[in-house]
Amino acid sequence: MNTKGKILVVGSSADMFELKDGRKEPMGYYLNELAIPSQAAVDAGYEVVLATPNGKQPAVDQHSVVADHFGGSEEALQKALDFVATNAGMRNPRSIRSVIDEGLDNYAGVFVPGGHPPMVDLMQDPDLGEVLRHFHATSKPTALLCHGPIAVTAAMPKAREFRQALVNDDMAAARRAAEGWQYAGYRMTIFSNDEEQYVEENIMGGSKVPFYVVTALEIAGGKVETKGVFEAYVVEDRELITGQNPPSDHGIADVFVKALDRHVAAKAAR
Template identity: 30%
Template sequence: MARTNRVLIALTSHDKLGDTGNPTGYYVSEAAHPWQVFRLAGYEVDYVSVKGGNPPTSGYDADDEVQRLFLESEGARLAVTPKAAELDAADYDAIFYAGGHGTMWDFPTDADLAELGRDIYENGGVVAAVCHGPAGLVPLVLSDGTPLVAGKDITGFTNSEEEAAGATHIVPFLLQTKLEELGARYHLAPDFTSNVVRDGRLVTGQNPASATGTAQGVLAALKG
């Protein structure tokens, strides 16, 4: 594929943590730290969200300089994100599904986002996801009808981590279990430690600690 030097970060639009009444959204560090990796490597970063507009945030750490810089410098663009149907896969070298519990509700049901990811991958691009971001891989089916993750080495938020987070009975499904049911070979590290798995042009990270490494894995995959 002809390189565009553009990477797309996908963000959830879901803002409620099940029936708990607690807010959720995309986990800021899982967008901010990859953004930092990509921009320092010379890539232009764009954003997409399920509903468009300004996606909800969660887990913001004001003591993290990268997160502060991300929201300050990208805030105007984040406020007007497009929906997947408004974008062209040919414009991007990679798509990066950021996590946050919100993804568990809306990534799996966004057919346009799944189609965008499929087209980027089938154009020779990279598909990446971190933490709960692999919820975006659940509906991603290749043109031959095969789930992208089938037979692939991947990782993502684990059942053990979901239990530790107290959300096992809140989320609509367990991410690890669902991806394993789709044929993925799921690789686990100890809870909340960095773990990045690359299988060709599919790169996944287990948790927030894996966000930077997952983005670095995208760069490696783009180099072949």
């Protein structure tokens, strides 16, 4: 089947989240955040390839498998479930390392959905860091949604030290670890502190996350913008496209596909 190009969809291998008080919380990607942009890319003529750090199927957050995240439509919910279950690229995930070894020049863009897992492994994954540095250097569309944008810290030379400093509440150490970050100075958005506090109170039983992702990106040098609680918002700055929250799924899908089409057209014209 002829396609416009391949899109790398990066999922997490983490399915548990250690909160500030040491309690473990099951977690996974948000179904609409994975399915809506990925389906939009397929509908626009692209092939999607799902990859995770360990090459296994990522876990879905059960809180997201409800019609509320699909405009109240049970039909749209089922369509998303069917897409993840039947699309060849979604059914057969790769390891990020195997994708790199095969060649990143084969990919037109990269997309990272949210849910809390990117806060655990993706933001400090060295293979994802290599992927992001390639897409940054080649100005290929790089889209991340909800908590997904925290994964851009993987491009740092000291990504693991950065995350550990955040967990330790050592912001001076986090700033030092972030030096040389490729996305410093970029406009971006991510799941807001107010939204995270809503989740802490209503889903996590009052337990706190180990750090807030807005604060993390600001410390790293990102120019973070957020709108109201669960208000859709998408920011595009150069190759980087970020969406704030689950309701931003259709918005980021539209911006991402347009960026992909521009990139592919420009490449063909060269």
